[in-house]
Amino acid sequence: MKKTANTSEPKVEQLLKVMELSKVLNSTLEQEEVYHRAIQVATDLMRCEVGSLLLYDKDAGELFFHVALGEKGEAVKAIRLKMGEGIAGWVARNRTPAVVNDTSQDPRFFSKADSHSGFVTRNVICVPILRKGRLLGVLQAINRHDGTLFNKDDVALFSSLADQVAIALENAALYAELRETFISTAEAMAEAIEMRDPYTGGHIKRVQEYAVATGMELGLDGEELELLRLVAILHDIGKIGVDDSILKKPGPLTPEEAKIMQEHPVHGEKILEHIKALRFALPGMMHHHERVDGKGYPSGLSGDAIPLHARIIAVADTYDAMTSDRPYRKGLSRQTALDEIHRCSSTQFDPAVADAFCKALAKLDQPS
Amino acid sequence: MKKTANTSEPKVEQLLKVMELSKVLNSTLEQEEVYHRAIQVATDLMRCEVGSLLLYDKDAGELFFHVALGEKGEAVKAIRLKMGEGIAGWVARNRTPAVVNDTSQDPRFFSKADSHSGFVTRNVICVPILRKGRLLGVLQAINRHDGTLFNKDDVALFSSLADQVAIALENAALYAELRETFISTAEAMAEAIEMRDPYTGGHIKRVQEYAVATGMELGLDGEELELLRLVAILHDIGKIGVDDSILKKPGPLTPEEAKIMQEHPVHGEKILEHIKALRFALPGMMHHHERVDGKGYPSGLSGDAIPLHARIIAVADTYDAMTSDRPYRKGLSRQTALDEIHRCSSTQFDPAVADAFCKALAKLDQPS
Numbered sequence: 063m064k065k066t067a068n069t070s071e072p073k074v075e076q077l078l079k080v081m082e083l084s085k086v087l088n089s090t091l092e093q094e095e096v097y098h099r100a101i102q103v104a105t106d107l108m109r110c111e112v113g114s115l116l117l118y119d120k121d122a123g124e125l126f127f128h129v130a131l132g133e134k135g136e137a138v139k140a141i142r143l144k145m146g147e148g149i150a151g152w153v154a155r156n157r158t159p160a161v162v163n164d165t166s167q168d169p170r171f172f173s174k175a176d177s178h179s180g181f182v183t184r185n186v187i188c189v190p191i192l193r194k195g196r197l198l199g200v201l202q203a204i205n206r207h208d209g210t211l212f213n214k215d216d217v218a219l220f221s222s223l224a225d226q227v228a229i230a231l232e233n234a235a236l237y238a239e240l241r242e243t244f245i246s247t248a249e250a251m252a253e254a255i256e257m258r259d260p261y262t263g264g265h266i267k268r269v270q271e272y273a274v275a276t277g278m279e280l281g282l283d284g285e286e287l288e289l290l291r292l293v294a295i296l297h298d299i300g301k302i303g304v305d306d307s308i309l310k311k312p313g314p315l316t317p318e319e320a321k322i323m324q325e326h327p328v329h330g331e332k333i334l335e336h337i338k339a340l341r342f343a344l345p346g347m348m349h350h351h352e353r354v355d356g357k358g359y360p361s362g363l364s365g366d367a368i369p370l371h372a373r374i375i376a377v378a379d380t381y382d383a384m385t386s387d388r389p390y391r392k393g394l395s396r397q398t399a400l401d402e403i404h405r406c407s408s409t410q411f412d413p414a415v416a417d418a419f420c421k422a423l424a425k426l427d428q429p430s
Numbered sequence: 431m432k433k434t435a436n437t438s439e440p441k442v443e444q445l446l447k448v449m450e451l452s453k454v455l456n457s458t459l460e461q462e463e464v465y466h467r468a469i470q471v472a473t474d475l476m477r478c479e480v481g482s483l484l485l486y487d488k489d490a491g492e493l494f495f496h497v498a499l500g501e502k503g504e505a506v507k508a509i510r511l512k513m514g515e516g517i518a519g520w521v522a523r524n525r526t527p528a529v530v531n532d533t534s535q536d537p538r539f540f541s542k543a544d545s546h547s548g549f550v551t552r553n554v555i556c557v558p559i560l561r562k563g564r565l566l567g568v569l570q571a572i573n574r575h576d577g578t579l580f581n582k583d584d585v586a587l588f589s590s591l592a593d594q595v596a597i598a599l600e601n602a603a604l605y606a607e608l609r610e611t612f613i614s615t616a617e618a619m620a621e622a623i624e625m626r627d628p629y630t631g632g633h634i635k636r637v638q639e640y641a642v643a644t645g646m647e648l649g650l651d652g653e654e655l656e657l658l659r660l661v662a663i664l665h666d667i668g669k670i671g672v673d674d675s676i677l678k679k680p681g682p683l684t685p686e687e688a689k690i691m692q693e694h695p696v697h698g699e700k701i702l703e704h705i706k707a708l709r710f711a712l713p714g715m716m717h718h719h720e721r722v723d724g725k726g727y728p729s730g731l732s733g734d735a736i737p738l739h740a741r742i743i744a745v746a747d748t749y750d751a752m753t754s755d756r757p758y759r760k761g762l763s764r765q766t767a768l769d770e771i772h773r774c775s776s777t778q779f780d781p782a783v784a785d786a787f788c789k790a791l792a793k794l795d796q797p798s
Contacts (some may be wrong), residue, residue, distance in 0.1 A: 074586055074587060075449050076445060077445060077587060078586060078587065080445050080449055080589050081448055081452065081587070081590040081591065081593075081594065082590070084449065084456070084594060085454035085590075085593055085594055087455045088452070088594070088597050088598070088601065089597045089600075089781055091601055091605070100688065105709040110515075141673070146473055181573070183675040188762050195656045215442040217440055218446060219442060219445060219446065219449070222446050222449040222450070222453075224450060225449075226453055229456050229457045230456070233456065233459055233601060235457070236459060236605070237604070237605060237608065239707060240605065240608050240609060240612065240707075241608060242737055243612065243705060243707040243708065244608065244611060244612035245614065245708075246617050246704070246705045247612065247615075247702070247705055247708065248615050248616070248619070250621070250701050250704070250705060251616070251619045251623075251667060251701065252619070253701075254623075254667065254670045254671070254701045255622075255623070255670060257670070257671070257787060258670060258671075261454050273789075285514070299619060299622065302622045302623060302626060302670070303622070303626075305674055306673055306674040306675070307674070333619065333621075336614070336618070337606060337611060337614045337615055337618060338611075339608075339610075340615065349432055350442065359442075385555055408474060
């Protein structure tokens with residue numbers, strides 16, 4: 063005779079709850095998002111009013127609040143704790159969990175955060191976040207809702223959650239590192255391609271900066287900006303197919319040479335067309351020499367038929383070319399170049415983009 | 431008066447257990463590893479003898495066993511199930527969990543896997559793996575250890591686990607996709623740099639293939655091979671700094687031209703030296719024109735002082751250069767080129783590497 067499941071087993075709801083928290087924590091690879099979710103799940107699991115995540119700055123030997131939620135949040139973001147300082151510092155130094163069920167009775171309790179924010183910490187559970195023996199930070203949950211005391215089961219559960227947070231942090235860091243390596247490598251190679259013309263050092267970096275600032279001014283979102291950044295990095299790689307004798311020619315090009323030069327966006331697209339993840343970046347690269355009046359190249363597109371990214375790169379690229387020194391002439395002044403951008407608005411450039419570019423440039427020059 | 435935690439709460443051990451399973455599942459971003467761990471945690475959570483993961487092949491509209499553990503594993507790997515076929519197919523088509531506590535009594539039960547492997551499925555719990563409305567696959571646990579029946583709590587827990595598997599699969603896929611984009615972009619740009627000499631199409635791809643095969647022959651592990659692949663992709667990017675008049679010169683170079691040409695590994699290193707994650711790849715790139723007799727460039731290193739990756743690229747690069755057609759000469763035959771590699775072993779090439787290269791090449795030519 064078969065038995066059904068034993069009814070003395072834990073309520074399945076609670077098992078589902080902790081599994082749900084794992085899902086919340088792991089269903090992102092974005093670092094900032096992991097930070098936020100870690101606090102959210104910590105507060106939830108420990109049935110507390112608030113939570114906080116302190117990250118460990120190895121070089122300074124200090125803990126800092128990377129994210130702090132709620133109205134008091136901003137006030138505590140500036141706080142840094144030394145190893146051993148306060149409960150979080152004690153936990154970090156000893157790599158041991160701490161429970162303080164009554165902060166007024168614990169000599170370790172000294173809360174810079176409370177004194178900065180006016181928040182009152184009545185009780186707290188705090189565990190180290192460790193990964194492969196390295197301290198990543200400290201996770202805290204503060205002020206239990208239901209008035210029960212934190213016990214050793216809570217410590218075990220919260221420590222297990224901290225291990226999950228450590229894994230989520232590590233995954234997000236690995237992803238961020240790979241993305242950074244990808245972007246830096248593409249950038250370095252693109253800059254090298256550009257550098258064959260030895261007077262264009264830093265061009266790629268500047269076009270990126272101008273383009274992304276203009277995109278933000280135009281209200282593009284995170285993913286659109288990432289694509290725009292890729293377009294800015296890659297926009298000129300097709301120049302690799304243009305012979306030195308044309309690319310480095312100091313004077314004006316013959317019609318035949320100009321024709322070869324104008325092939326570079328097409329050549330750039332050919333180089334990258336088989337890469338699936340770059341597919342959405344290619345139209346921006348391909349058309350960055352079109353003009354809104356239809357007199358550009360390679361396709362003679364006009365107005366809104368030119369991809370937005372291409373219209374942005376067109377302004378950023380031209381502005382940087384005008385303001386950079388060349389062996390045979392000094393770069394134009396900022397004002398002269400801006401006047402030129404204005405003058406060519408509605409013929410060469412999309413006026414809305416040119417306008418956003420000018421606003422973005424003003425902000426870039428003016429540190430906030 | 432404060433209360434301590436309610437003792438009617440679930441045993442903390444079981445909560446810790448499901449949290450532990452989440453950790454196992456999420457502490458990797460490698461796809462193959464996620465597949466294995468998904469089966470492991472499924473079997474563990476459901477207290478079963480075996481488990482299996484079937485992935486959904488959208489194009490074919492079929493499920494297939496990507497991984498199957500144990501001695502019967504290999505026998506089931508060839509099996510593909512159509513939508514609706516067997517219990518797994520039913521679950522996939524209906525996107526609904528299924529429990530069969532006695533397979534002999536369920537008309538849906540038809541196990542290709544059993545008939546292929548001789549394994550006997552007595553009872554099975556099977557849930558769809560869904561992510562944002564997309565079907566990724568099906569997770570199964572088979573033959574409960576303790577003889578209890580699968581009940582609705584088991585379905586709820588196993589479904590929750592399948593959601594976690596979906597997240598882990600998605601994270602691993604995102605990571606793999608980003609890595610693929612990085613590698614393809616670097617490769618495309620490197621090939622374009624190489625293509626300025628228009629007679630070298632496919633050189634980067636072939637050098638990669640030869641180098642990785644040689645590295646495997648020499649017993650390098652996964653991480654070493656990844657680095658070697660990067661070195662192979664990037665080895666010649668410094669050529670971007672060499673003028674067309676030298677790079678494309680069909681005849682022999684003058685001593686001055688040769689000197690400029692020999693700067694290319696140094697130039698390549700300069701392009702990439704600030705990228706942290708590439709730091710370990712740079713020595714291989716920098717020294718791929720050294721010779722074991724010390725007569726190479728740019729540093730005149732000899733013997734084992736030349737990084738292993740560089741010694742491998744040296745052979746792979748030279749072999750490909752010899753066997754490729756040039757406008758002014760046809761490429762050498764395979765045998766003539768191999769004879770030349772042998773002849774230069776111990777002077778130009780590390781004999782152990784040259785030997786491994788020859789063995790690897792023989793295997794590449796001979797499909798397994």
